[in-house]
Amino acid sequence: MNRDELADFLRRHREALQPAAVGLPEGPRRRTPGLRRDEVAMLAGMSTDYYTRLEQARGPRPSTQVLAALARALRFTDNERDHLYYLAGQQPPARGGDTHVGPGILHVLTKLDDTPACVVSDLGEFLVQNRMHTLISGDYSQRRGLDRCVPWLWFTSPPEREKFPVEDWDTMARNHVAGLRATAAARSGDADVTELVARLRSASVEFEALWGEHEIRDRSGHNKRMIHPEVGLLDLVCEPLLTPSATRRLLVYYPKPGTDTQEKLDLLRVIGTQTLTL
DSSP states (O other): OOOOHHHHHHHHHHHHGGGGGGTTTOOOOSSSSSOOOHHHHHHHOOHHHHHHHHTTTSSOOOOHHHHHHHHHTTTTOEEEEEEHHTTTTTOOOGGOOOOOOHHHHHHHHHTTTTTTTTEETTTTEEEEEEEHHHHHHHOOTTGGGGGGGGHHHHHHHHHHHSSGGGGGHHHHHHHOOOOOOHHHHHHTOOOHHHHHHHHHHOOOHHHHHHHTOOOOOOOOOOOEEEEEETTTTEEEEEEEEEEETTHHHHHEEETTEEEEHHHHHHHHHTTTTSSSSO
């Protein structure tokens, strides 16, 4: 680990990144260029003290999870993200199953202030959510490991299904399995895919049965109904957009025409999380 160069790399990028680029207000009194240390720490989900010690070249070697969070918070490109890992003495993740979200996609998310949107990996792991997606689905930013993975939650956590109408459960289960099988075919032998499939087959009789059907579906646009505790049924259309690596998808949700979902989304924008029950 090269502490001095890592500290300099982080500081230079923090000072070059403007608040508006990450969805933060400029504020009337900003004494330092770019972002403040506490703002980077907040965006990365870590303490300000921990981040400060990294910038002062006196912190411990950060884990791969911390590095991934810093790369997203500071809007690193793929190559900048890899350089961050090298400076920290860590091996960058293989691009085949890459979960890094680049600055362009993050910029789009910050601009979609009235539209639910998120970025998921090809394994169904929530990587980034915008505010509206958090309001309709709950906040996954503080979850770790498989607790961020939608297929895992669907087959192992019954409360996850209660967010959706019962009559949609079978179709959704089949879509999760078919999508995961498509990923397994595209990244045959990759350790993260193999491990997730093995754990699901062991944990869920339903998944094991559906996996044995060998069904593969593409991840095209589809209707998605959700039950929100405050505004009731949301009838949405989910439109997936592939990132350049094709291992991450930007999912944009818009109201199904002819429903009252737009009015409900507008209401959620107003009430925010004040009375939200997850």
